[in-house]
Amino acid sequence: MAQLTWLITGCSSGFGEHFVHKIIARGDKVIATARNRRKIEHLKDTGADALQLDITDTQGNIDAVIAKAVSLYGRIDVLVNNAAYIAAGTxxxxxxxxxxxxxxxxxxxxIKVxxxxxxxxxxxxxxxxxFIGSxxxxxxxxxxxxxxxxxxALEGLAEAVHKETCDLGIRTLLVEPGRFRTNLLSQENxxxxxxxxxxxxxxxxxxLTRLKEQNQTQPGDPRKLVDIIIDMVREEGVANGREVPFRLPLGLDVYDDMKDKCTSTLKLLQDWQDVIRSTDYA
Incomplete structure (x- = not known):
């Protein structure tokens, strides 16, 4: 595959930072972004570009940053919507x-990016x-x-944009990670x-006790997740010769929990089929 230019949000830590190192190692170009540019300046040592991008900014200001990013290499081939945090509380x-x-x-x-x-x-x-879901x-x-x-809500957004743009030469990948050892549960995030x-x-x-205990003890290796996503984008490695799916769960916990929910949903549909299908006009 030809060299690609990637733009990634949320590169100050976690998946975002791993993306930068792994993509550069594959020979592609990276435009790393973060709300605080100082936190990603060190990524320029890898050969990546670094731009300040606050995804909660106005649409106009975000448009200006994206235009600047495009001007660096004349194109963007891959957008990784990675920036996120957890608000914990009832x-x-x-x-x-x-x-x-x-x-x-x-x-x-x-949405704005x-x-x-x-x-x-x-x-x-x-x-x-x-899209990095969960x-x-x-x-x-x-x-x-x-x-x-x-x-x-992100699941619905990704699914809709996939169906709106798949006939325009645009591909969409929704990744659903389980518990990976990033800084998502750190005091800072x-x-x-x-x-x-x-x-x-x-x-x-x-x-709150579990979240504190799970910080940096999560079972998932973020480097392995990033490698798989890059394979999916570049259609190589684990994706070589296979049709890349729209939705990709990653993590043993995701597999088990998602399978349980799908099984229980199918049972619900079977057990309540007569009621579920009884609401049309006679």
Whole structure:
């Protein structure tokens, strides 16, 4: 495959930083972005470019950054929508502004960056959108409802844009990672609210303890995940000779939990088929 130019959001740590190193090693070009440019300046030592991009900024300002990114090499071939964080707390304990902040990054920011890149992809008749979703886009675990709802919404966004653009030479890959050893649960990235409601104290204390314990003990190796995604984009390695799917769960925990949910959903449809299919006009 010819050399590709990638633009990646959220490169200050985690998957984003691993993407930069792995892509450069494959011989492609990378434009790394982050809200705080100082945190990604060191990535320029790899040969990557570094641009400041706050995905919660206005559409106009984001458009300007994307135009600058395109001017560096004359094109963008792959957009990786990676920037995200977790707001932990029960539905009652989180206020509206905290929900809005969660969606501004995990969903609305992703929408704005995607909208900025799509015109270039359409003009090129070529491009690939990569969305980093989550197991939480399938299962709403207690205490992370804000994060889960943003990732459920991201699933719908990715599926819709895939169907809108697949006939225009644009490919879409929705990746659904499980628990990987990134900095997502670090004190810097995790925004947690201890419950002030007696009925939720046990749930809240258990959740915050587990999240603290799981930080840097998650089973998934982010380097392996990134390698697989690059294979999917470049249609090589594990993707060589295989049809690249739209949806790609990654992680043993995702496989087990997603299979359980699919099995229970199929059973529901079978057990309640007579009721489910009974609502049309006679």
């Amino acid at each position: 539905i009652e304990d989180l206020d509206y502004e905290q929900f809005l902040e969660q969606f501004n990054t995990n969903l609305f920011g992703t 995607t909208k900025s890149v799509l015109p270039y992809f359409r003009e090129q008749h070529h491009g690939m959108l990569v 197991l939480s886009g399938w299962i709403g675990h207690p205490g992370v409802g804000a994060y889960a709802s943003s990732k459920f 995790l925004k947690s609210i201890a419950s002030a409601i007696p009925d939720y104290l046990e749930l809240s204390e258990g959740l």
